[in-house]
Amino acid sequence: MPExxxxxxxAIYKDxxxxxxxxxxxxxxxxxxxxxDIEKVLPLSDSERRALQTQGIFRVDVTPYFISLIDxxxxxxxxxxxxxxxxxxxxSFTAMMEDSLAEDRHSPVPGLxxxxxxxxxxxxxxxxxxxxxxxxxxxxxxxxxxxxxxxxFEMQIDYLKRTPQxxxxxxxxxxxxxxxxxxxxxxLSRLRExxxxxxxxxxxxxxVFMPMRITQELxxxxxxxxxxxxxxxVNHPNEISAELAAATDRLTRxxxxxxxxxxxxxxxxxNVHIQRELVHKLVRIRVRPYYLYQCDLVEGxxxxxxxxxxxxxxxxxxxxxxxxxxxxxxxxxxxxxxxKIPLMPNYLMSMSDxxxxxxxxxxxxxxxxxxxxxxxxxxxxxxxxxxxEPGQKGLTSLLDGxxxxxxxxxxxxxxxxDGIQHRLKDESKWKPLGIGAPKEE
Ligand SMILES: *Cc1c(COP(=O)(O)O)cnc(C)c1O
Numbered sequence: 001m002p003e004x005x006x007x008x009x010x011a012i013y014k015d016x017x018x019x020x021x022x023x024x025x026x027x028x029x030x031x032x033x034x035x036x037d038i039e040k041v042l043p044l045s046d047s048e049r050r051a052l053q054t055q056g057i058f059r060v061d062v063t064p065y066f067i068s069l070i071d072x073x074x075x076x077x078x079x080x081x082x083x084x085x086x087x088x089x090x091x092s093f094t095a096m097m098e099d100s101l102a103e104d105r106h107s108p109v110p111g112l113x114x115x116x117x118x119x120x121x122x123x124x125x126x127x128x129x130x131x132x133x134x135x136x137x138x139x140x141x142x143x144x145x146x147x148x149x150x151x152x153f154e155m156q157i158d159y160l161k162r163t164p165q166x167x168x169x170x171x172x173x174x175x176x177x178x179x180x181x182x183x184x185x186x187x188l189s190r191l192r193e194x195x196x197x198x199x200x201x202x203x204x205x206x207x208v209f210m211p212m213r214i215t216q217e218l219x220x221x222x223x224x225x226x227x228x229x230x231x232x233x234v235n236h237p238n239e240i241s242a243e244l245a246a247a248t249d250r251l252t253r254x255x256x257x258x259x260x261x262x263x264x265x266x267x268x269x270x271n272v273h274i275q276r277e278l279v280h281k282l283v284r285i286r287v288r289p290y291y292l293y294q295c296d297l298v299e300g301x302x303x304x305x306x307x308x309x310x311x312x313x314x315x316x317x318x319x320x321x322x323x324x325x326x327x328x329x330x331x332x333x334x335x336x337x338x339x340k341i342p343l344m345p346n347y348l349m350s351m352s353d354x355x356x357x358x359x360x361x362x363x364x365x366x367x368x369x370x371x372x373x374x375x376x377x378x379x380x381x382x383x384x385x386x387x388x389e390p391g392q393k394g395l396t397s398l399l400d401g402x403x404x405x406x407x408x409x410x411x412x413x414x415x416x417x418d419g420i421q422h423r424l425k426d427e428s429k430w431k432p433l434g435i436g437a438p439k440e441e
Contacts, residue, residue, distance in 0.1 A: 007241065009068040012041045016064070024213040028129065028178070031061040038062070038084065042072035051085035058300055059142030060085055062130045066209045069238055078236040078268040081304075085133055088303035095335065098139045100297040102337030109155040111148045115339055119168035122156055124148060124187060128175040129209035132233075134263060134301040136333075141174055157190055160197065167198040177206035177213055181221065188225040200225060203261070205233040207247045214247035219254035231259040231290055235269050240281040248285045259290030262328065264311050265304045266295075272317035279318065279326040289328035294343075297335050308332065308343065316345045320361025404432070 013021065020026045032038050035052045044052070051057060062083050070080045099105075106115045113121040126140050126147045140146040160166055169191055176184060191197055206213045222228055230251065234240060248258055260282050264270055269278065279289045292314070295305045311330045318327045331340045349365065350357040354372065359365045397403045 007068045008041075008070070008072065009065075012068060012072075013064055021065070022212045024210050024215075027063045027065055027210045027212060030064050031130070032064070032067055033060045033062070038067070041067055042070060042080070044084075045075055045086070047087040048084050050087045051089055054090060057085055057089065058133070058135065058138045059131050061128075061142075063210050065212070065243070066130050069241065076267060077238075079238055081268050082132055082134075082235060082265070083130055086303070089133060089300045091302055092299070093297075093302035093305075095297050096299055096302065097297050097335065098299060100335045101136065101333055102335075103137070106337055109159045110152045112156045112159055114159075114163070114166070115337065118165055119170060120160070120166050121170045121172055123173050124153075124171050124176050125174035125179055127173070127178050129178055129206050129213070132205070132263075134265060134295055134298070134304045136296045136298050136301075137173075138298060138300055147174075153187075157194075160191070160194055164196045167196060168201065169197055169199075170201040170203060172203040175204050175206055176202050177204045177218075181218065185221055188222075188228075192225055199227045199229060201229045201231065203231050203233075207232045207244055207251070208234055208239050211241070211243040211247035214250050216250060219250050219256075222251075222256060223254040226255060228255075229257045229259070231261050232287060233262070234260050234278065234282060234287070235262050235265060236274065237277045237281050240278075240285060245285045248287055252286045258287040260287045260328070261291045261293065262289070263293045263295055263304075264306055264314070264330075266306045268304070270306045270310050270314075272314050275314050276318060276322060279322065279328065283323065283326045289326055291340075292328040292330045294330070294332040296333060312343060312345055315343075316361070319344070 009016075009021070016026075032041070035044060035049055038044060038048075038052070052060060066079070066083065070083075071077045074080070103113045103115075103121070106113050108114055111123040113123070115121070123137075123140075126143055128141060131142050135141050160169065171187070176187075179187070188200065191200055232248075234244075251258060262269065262275075262278065269275060275292070282289055292311065294308060294311055295301055297305075311332075315327075315330045329342045330344060331342055333340050347358055347360070348356060349359055354370050356368050356370065357365065358368060393403060394406065398406065
C-alpha cells in the first residue's frame, strides 16, 4: 500500500469514535460549510472567509474525512484549494461561461446529454458529498431546487429505450453514489432492462470524499449490474489514503474497472513530478489514469486555469517515462459543445511518400519505412459491422468517400460574390469524373 498522507483526524476529531467516523451517513450529516465550522479545524485566510460569507456563492460542503486530509498549517495545501472557496472564485475572466460545454443544448430530455453517437451522460442528481470549487456543472450542482424529478427520470429512460444507438450510459451528476441505495439500485436495474445498453459507467468522487460509503454491501449490489465501469476523481497524491485504497480494493474485487479523471489545476497539480507521483499511486491502488482534463472555462474556475502548454509539458514527462498504464490522455473539452479533444506533444516530425520521421520520448529521431505493397480493406468482413451513425457526418464521411469536402457556414454565399448563374458555372464541373466520386448508398 502507498504511504498514506497523515490524516489530521486524530488531532481534530479525537472525540469521534470509529463507529461514527466510518459511517457515511455520519460523514454526510456532519459536513462543514460555514466560517464557524471550518475555523474549528483550520485557520481561514481573509480571502477564504470573505468567499464563505458571500451570498450566492457555489455551494460549500466538506466531509470531515476529506477536511482531515488538509494540513491546517499550509494555506496553499492542494486539498484545501480544491474544496475551500477563495475570493478569486468571484472573479470573472475572458470567455467565462455558465455552461461552457453547452451540455444543456445537447440534452434531448432534461438531464440527459447526448453529445456523442453511441453514449450518453445521464445526470441523476445535483448533490455531491463535497463540492469541488472548479466544478464544470456548478450551474446546477449543489442546488437542491435543480434536482431531477421522477418524471424526468422516466423521460430519460424512455429516450434511452427508443434510441438503440446508445450502448454506453454514463451516470453522473452530482454524484450518483450519494443517492439513497434503493434509488441507485432502481436506476441500475431499469437501465439493465434495456437490451441495447451494453455498459454502464458511474462517475463518482465519493470514494475520495467519503471512502466509507464503499461498503461491501454497496459493492455486492453494484456487482449485479455488470458490465460496470467506474471513474473516480483524484487530483493530488495526498488524496490517496489508506481508506481510499481499501475502497478501491473492494470495488476492484467486485469486478468494477476503475479509472481516474483528474483536472489540471493551477497550484494543485500543475507540475510533472506531482502528476507522476499521482499516476504511480493510482496504479498501485489499481486505478488506471483515464483522462487529465484542461480546466473548463466555467464561472468560478478562473484562478485554477493553466495554459494548455502546461498540460503538454506534463504529457511529455509521462509518456515513455513511465508505464503506459499510468499515462492518462490529456483532454481539452471544447467550449461550445465541441466535445473532448485529446492533445499530446508531436511525435511525427515529417514524412515522404515512403518514410515517416518520428522522435521518441528521449528526443531520439528515427525513421519508419512504409510498406510499398499495401492493399487496404483486405480484411473485407467489416461490411456487416459498419454502423450508421444517424446525423453524424464529418471527417469519417470524408475518409469513407461519402463526401468530398466540408464547408463552413455561408461559404457558398461568400464565394458566389453575388454573381449570376451563367454558362460557365455548370455544376457538373465540380463532380469527380468517375474515380473518387461520392458513393451512392
Ligand atoms: C465525457 C462525456 C462522455 C464520455 O466520453 P468518453 O470519452 O467516452 O469517456 C459522454 N458524454 C458526454 C456529454 C461527455 O461529456
